[in-house]
Amino acid sequence: xxxxxxxxxxxxxxxxxxxxxxxxxxxxxxxxxxxxxxxxxxxxxxxxxxxxxxxxxxxxxxxxxxxxxxxxxxxxxxxxxxxxxxxxxxxxxxxxxxxxxxxxxxxxxxxxxxxxxxxxxxxxxxxxxxxxxxxxxxxxxxxxxxxxxxxxxxxxxxxxxxxxxxxxxxxxxxxxxxxxxxxxxxxxxxxxxxxxxxxxxxxxxxxxxxxxxxxxxxxxxxxxxxxxxxxx
Amino acid sequence: xxxxxxxxxxxxxxxxxxxxxxxxxxxxxxxxxxxxxxxxxxxxxxxxxxxxxxxxxxxxxxxxxxxxxxxxxxxxxxxxxxxxxxxxxxxxxxxxxxxxxxxxxxxxxxxxxxxxxxxxxxxxxx
Amino acid sequence: xxxxxxxxxxxxxxxxxxxxxxxxxxxxxxxxxxxxxxxxxxxxxxxxxxxxxxxxxxxxxxxxxxxxxxxxxxxxxxxxxxxxxxxxxxxxxxxxxxxxxxxxxxxxxxxxxxxxxxxxxxxxxxxxxxxxxxxxxxxxxxxxxxxxxxxxxxxxxxxxxxxxxxxxxxxxxxxxxxxxxxxxxxxxxxxxxxxxxxxxxxxxxxxxxxxxxxxxxxxxxxxxxxxxxxxxxxxxxxxxxxxxxxxxxxxxxxxxxxxxxxxxxxxxxxx
Numbered sequence: 001x002x003x004x005x006x007x008x009x010x011x012x013x014x015x016x017x018x019x020x021x022x023x024x025x026x027x028x029x030x031x032x033x034x035x036x037x038x039x040x041x042x043x044x045x046x047x048x049x050x051x052x053x054x055x056x057x058x059x060x061x062x063x064x065x066x067x068x069x070x071x072x073x074x075x076x077x078x079x080x081x082x083x084x085x086x087x088x089x090x091x092x093x094x095x096x097x098x099x100x101x102x103x104x105x106x107x108x109x110x111x112x113x114x115x116x117x118x119x120x121x122x123x124x125x126x127x128x129x130x131x132x133x134x135x136x137x138x139x140x141x142x143x144x145x146x147x148x149x150x151x152x153x154x155x156x157x158x159x160x161x162x163x164x165x166x167x168x169x170x171x172x173x174x175x176x177x178x179x180x181x182x183x184x185x186x187x188x189x190x191x192x193x194x195x196x197x198x199x200x201x202x203x204x205x206x207x208x209x210x211x212x213x214x215x216x217x218x219x220x221x222x223x224x225x226x227x228x229x230x231x232x
Numbered sequence: 233x234x235x236x237x238x239x240x241x242x243x244x245x246x247x248x249x250x251x252x253x254x255x256x257x258x259x260x261x262x263x264x265x266x267x268x269x270x271x272x273x274x275x276x277x278x279x280x281x282x283x284x285x286x287x288x289x290x291x292x293x294x295x296x297x298x299x300x301x302x303x304x305x306x307x308x309x310x311x312x313x314x315x316x317x318x319x320x321x322x323x324x325x326x327x328x329x330x331x332x333x334x335x336x337x338x339x340x341x342x343x344x345x346x347x348x349x350x351x352x353x354x355x356x357x358x
Numbered sequence: 359x360x361x362x363x364x365x366x367x368x369x370x371x372x373x374x375x376x377x378x379x380x381x382x383x384x385x386x387x388x389x390x391x392x393x394x395x396x397x398x399x400x401x402x403x404x405x406x407x408x409x410x411x412x413x414x415x416x417x418x419x420x421x422x423x424x425x426x427x428x429x430x431x432x433x434x435x436x437x438x439x440x441x442x443x444x445x446x447x448x449x450x451x452x453x454x455x456x457x458x459x460x461x462x463x464x465x466x467x468x469x470x471x472x473x474x475x476x477x478x479x480x481x482x483x484x485x486x487x488x489x490x491x492x493x494x495x496x497x498x499x500x501x502x503x504x505x506x507x508x509x510x511x512x513x514x515x516x517x518x519x520x521x522x523x524x525x526x527x528x529x530x531x532x533x534x535x536x537x538x539x540x541x542x543x544x545x546x547x548x549x550x551x552x553x554x555x556x557x558x559x560x561x562x563x564x565x566x567x568x569x570x571x572x573x574x575x576x577x578x579x580x581x582x583x584x585x586x587x588x589x590x591x592x593x594x595x596x597x598x599x600x601x602x603x604x605x606x607x608x609x610x611x612x613x614x615x616x617x618x619x620x621x622x623x624x625x626x627x628x629x
Contacts, residue, residue, distance in 0.1 A: 014545065032279050048628075053448045055624045073451040082442040088373065100362050101450045164277070171273055174280050192243055192278045212242035212282070221239035 004029045004148055004179050005050065009059035012045050012203075019045040021203040022059065029147070030176040032193055034211075035183040036222075037200035038230055043183040044081070046200070047150045050181075051078045063148060074103065077146035081153050083133050085125050092121040094140060102144050110143035113169065131162055138166060142173045149180045155189055167193050188223040197222050199229060235276040243278060247286035250276075255295060255306055256317045266296060266304040359452045363460035368467075370438075374429055375468055379475050382422050386479040389415050393483065415483070419476060426472045430465040431534045440542045444628045454622035458535065458615060465531050466524065508597030518600050522607075529607040532614035533559055539621035563610055570606065 005027040012020040020042045027033060035043050048054040049061055052068030063072040085094060091114065098105045111121070117135060125133055138154065151170075155163045167190060170180055184190060187197075191211060199206040206229060207214075214222050237246050251272075254260055266272070269287065273280040287304060290296045294312060298304050307313065332342050389411070396408055438447055439457070447457065489496075501512045508515035537559065541552025 030281070032281070051449050053445070053626050053628060055626075070451045070453055073449055076449075078445070078449050080442075080445040082445050084442045084444075084446040086370070086443070097366065100366075101359070101452075167277060168274065171277070171280065172270075174270075174273075192237060192276075192282075195279055195281050212244055212285070215240070215242045219240055224239060 002029045002177075003027070004064065006062045007046075007059065008061075010046075010049065010056055010061050011058045012042075012049060012054060013057045019203050020049070023203070023205055025198070025205060025208070027148075027179055027181065029179055031195040032170065032174065032180045033182065033196045033198060034187065034190060034194040034222075035181055035198050035200060036185070036187055036226055037183075038185055041201045042203040043200060044152055045203075047078070047152050047181070047183055050148070050150055051076055075147040077102075077141045077144040077149045079138060079141040079149070079151045079154055081156070083130070083137060085133070085137065087124070087126040089125050090121070091119060091123050091125075091136065094125075094136070095121065098140050098143070104145040105140075106143050106145060109173075110139055113139045113143065131158065134158070135162070135165065138169060142169055145175070145178075147178055149178065151180065151182045153184055154182060155184060155186055163189055187226050188221070191222050194222070199226065201230060235278075237276075237278075244282050244285040244289065247276060247278065247283060248289040251286065251290060252293075252295060252316070253320075255313060256320060260306045262306055262310050262313060263308045264306045265302070266306065268303065360456045360459060363452060363456055364463055367460045367464040371430065371434060371464055371468060375426060375472075378422055378425060379472065382419070382475055382479055385415065385418050386482050390482055397486075419479065423472065423476060426468065430468055431531055432538070434465075435461055435535055436538060439622070440538065440548075440628065442629075444626070448622075448626060448628070454619045455615075457622060458532075458618055461535070462528060462531055466527055469527050470524075508600065510597040515597060518597050518604075522600050522604050525604050525607045525611065529611040529614070532611045532618065533563075535618045536614040536621075539618045539625075543621055543625035543627050545627065563606075567603065567606055570602070 003026055005025075007023050007025040010020055010023040010025075011018070023042075023046070035046065037043050045054065049056060050063065050068065052073060061068065064075055066072050089097075095107055095110060098110070099107050114121075114136070117132070117139075119128075119132070119136065125136070128136070138151075141149065141151070154166050158166070170182070171193060174180065182190060182194075194211045196208065196210050197214060198208045211222050214225060218225050235247070235250055237243060251260075251266075260266065266287075267275070269280050269283050272287075273283040276283065287296065291298060291304075293316075294309075295307055295316065296304050297307060329339075329342065337345070392411065396404075437443055438461075504510075504515040504519065505512055508518055510518060534556065537552045537556040540555055541548045541550075544551050
């Protein structure tokens with residue numbers, strides 16, 4: 001299979017604190033991957049490095065063979081934990097913004113998904129609940145035809161209905177030459193959706209493998225294994 | 233609604249079993265077209281790759297076949313489905329027997345119980 | 359991409375600055391008609407009221423001026439680059455240089471617009487037949503001042519001042535960006551560090567500027583942008599001195615640009 005992203009001896013320090021410690025990792029196309037680890041394990045740091053909003057302390061990271069920059073940002077679609085839209089914006093402002101800056105943005109797909117949630121183009125973000133805003137953001141991110149989608153804790157703190165909606169959106173938009181990287185500490189919720197799992201703790205990769213291989217080998221769910229590996 | 237999956241076995245095997253039992257119980261009839269991988273995956277709330285793997289497993293067993301342009305179909309070989317159904321039945325009975333034997337029942341006694349229970353059920357229905 | 363960034367920057371910034379300056383225009387017109395009315399019906403009983411209205415006008419002008427600057431120099435870049443919005447902006451497929459240019463260009467345009475409108479407002483407030491009559495004289499006097507201050511002819515002197523204004527404005531903005539970018543690369547005390555660096559840079563550049571001026575054996579003193587507001591200072595300067603300051607400002611602006619670019623691309627530290 002074709003390599004999409006590769007980390008070699010990738011490290012990131014914040015002052016004295018080591019967030020990532022010599023990580024080697026290869027991610028292929030056409031996978032839905034869980035980046036699984038407790039809080040503070042380095043998940044967000046890795047995702048920020050992939051998106052070029054952090055720079056490695058040492059080691060390197062390639063996406064499509066290139067270090068993060070303008071070219072890789074065209075190919076990576078990022079859903080951070082933060083809601084980053086201005087509250088005065090209308091949905092149509094956001095649609096224009098995305099289609100202006102991202103060549104791969106599919107406005108029609110976005111509109112379809114928005115209409116299914118009964119959101120109109122003329123709605124202002126100010127009038128929406130926090131949950132709806134987060135869904136709008138997810139729709140924007142998933143409406144790009146990117147190579148790599150990085151979703152940072154998309155299901156943290158949402159209700160079960162919203163969680164199902166998010167997972168459904170991910171599955172619907174799945175394409176076989178694209179990869180979705182989902183960081184979370186709530187594994188049981190997304191386990192059925194994953195191809196592969198990456199366990200990360202203390203800035204180190206503890207385990208990688210396909211979910212079904214792990215289940216076959218261990219005779220238990222990835223969630224159960226996770227609880228064992230990361231038992232406090 | 234997402235399919236009910238358990239935690240211990242690989243997901244793709246459980247998906248294959250579920251579709252198999254749908255075929256046997258007649259949800260899908262011989263010659264029917266299966267929904268697309270994506271639709272099945274959506275329905276089950278699983279990853280399309282995993283669903284794909286389950287379908288390949290079913291293809292191997294001959295229960296479904298792929299027509300290159302138009303998708304996947306349930307085997308038209310009704311006998312194959314019948315055999316599969318019978319096999320499944322035998323499997324269940326064997327499981328039942330071994331459980332009963334573990335409780336210390338002889339085969340004759342089991343048969344007797346079986347008949348009694350069936351009679352009772354018939355009475356309830358009338 | 360730079361064009362698109364400028365478009366969105368202009369749109370976003372105007373959402374705040376346009377109403378602010380519309381208010382300025384409104385105040386000007388209302389004030390103007392009121393002045394006319396008051397002059398036509400002089401009544402000393404209302405003297406105190408009139409004085410406080412004038413005070414209000416001056417304060418409003420000052421407030422608009424300060425708000426425009428604080429917004430363009432600090433609030434807007436801080437919000438757009440270093441708050442949650444930064445997650446959106448810094449993952450766009452654009453370079454840090456394009457980010458800086460877009461904000462710089464839009465800010466300079468708005469500063470010019472702001473100064474123009476403030477000037478216009480004052481002009482409209484003052485205007486009456488007497489002023490109009492002596493207007494050519496005033497312009498003449500202004501030209502003479504430019505000539506005597508710069509030692510150049512009127513055209514070159516004016517160009518000198520305009521360029522000086524633009525360059526100083528850009529330099530001011532870039533230095534603030536730089537301080538903010540450095541400050542935000544720290545995990546704590548981002549604001550405090552930003553301010554400390556700003557004060558340091560301010561003292562440092564003033565010192566170098568002054569020293570260079572002395573070394574060049576030119577009578578020193580601030581001209582350029584600051585002189586618009588502290589006229590007494592510019593009286594000491596000459597045109598050549600102003601050109602030296604333009605070059606110096608360009609050097610400072612360039613350094614600030616590259617340092618900002620470095621920190622935006624390599625040391626970004628979003629919360």
